[in-house]
Amino acid sequence: MKNWFKLISLIAVIMTGALLIYGTHDMPAWGDPDSPANSHVSPRYILEATKLTATPNMVSAVLADYRSYDTLGESAVIFTASISCLFLLRRIRREKKGEEV
Amino acid sequence: MLEYILAKYNYWIYIVLMMIGLYAMMGKRNLVKKLIGMNIFQTSIILFFVSRGVKKGGATVPILMGDGHGHGEQLIQVADYLNPLPHVLMLTAIVVSIATTGVALATLILIYKRYHTLEEDEIMAIRKEASAYKTLGT
Numbered sequence: 123m124k125n126w127f128k129l130i131s132l133i134a135v136i137m138t139g140a141l142l143i144y145g146t147h148d149m150p151a152w153g154d155p156d157s158p159a160n161s162h163v164s165p166r167y168i169l170e171a172t173k174l175t176a177t178p179n180m181v182s183a184v185l186a187d188y189r190s191y192d193t194l195g196e197s198a199v200i201f202t203a204s205i206s207c208l209f210l211l212r213r214i215r216r217e218k219k220g221e222e223v
Numbered sequence: 224m225l226e227y228i229l230a231k232y233n234y235w236i237y238i239v240l241m242m243i244g245l246y247a248m249m250g251k252r253n254l255v256k257k258l259i260g261m262n263i264f265q266t267s268i269i270l271f272f273v274s275r276g277v278k279k280g281g282a283t284v285p286i287l288m289g290d291g292h293g294h295g296e297q298l299i300q301v302a303d304y305l306n307p308l309p310h311v312l313m314l315t316a317i318v319v320s321i322a323t324t325g326v327a328l329a330t331l332i333l334i335y336k337r338y339h340t341l342e343e344d345e346i347m348a349i350r351k352e353a354s355a356y357k358t359l360g361t
Contacts, residue, residue: 131249151230153279180285180307203322210329
């Protein structure tokens with residue numbers, strides 16, 4: 123029963139991997155400077171980020187200036203995760219205290 | 224043929240990594256191993272995106288050469304710098320993966336406190352037993 127489930131998941135994983143490897147046939151070659159990812163919006167960032175934001179590091183210019191709402195949402199994610207960790211682990215501490223009393 | 228393999232082998236490596244993570248999430252019964260599988264999956268996606276930003280032909284990290292105040296910098300060429308966009312997106316993805324890992328580990332601590340095991344089938348057996356008792360009681 124258990125090995126049967128493992129076999130099923132192994133077959134599913136191999137089929138998904140084969141499908142993905144078949145899909146790489148259409149992907150641009152590694153390191154291609156004219157690939158879609160490197161040619162649509164990123165030249166604008168490279169050419170104008172330093173001029174517009176006065177930051178020599180383009181990664182931080184994009185992170186904190188062009189996409190600052192993205193970074194705001196990211197900090198909301200960290201905040202939510204830390205709050206939920208706090209509540210999950212505080213219950214344990216309270217239970218421990220109850221055991222001692 | 225060799226050229227084709229050299230152009231595509233990095234995708235294949237990331238797909239293999241991703242499938243290792245997917246199999247760990249599906250086939251393993253220990254919850255910590257499932258979590259490790261999820262982390263491997265996320266790492267493969269991060270590697271994939273970072274490799275999309277690579278440009279062949281002498282491109283360097285996307286930090287402007289010169290002192291950054293307009294001195295000593297030449298005309299900026301797009302081909303001289305790596306694509307900064309995937310790096311930015313993967314910074315966000317790393318943060319999200321840290322957050323999910325933290326919450327998952329906290330949840331695993333709670334599961335262990337309650338069931339005293341992290342094996343999925345043992346937890347399901349305990350739950351089935353408990354629900355059988357409950358139906359007997361009523």
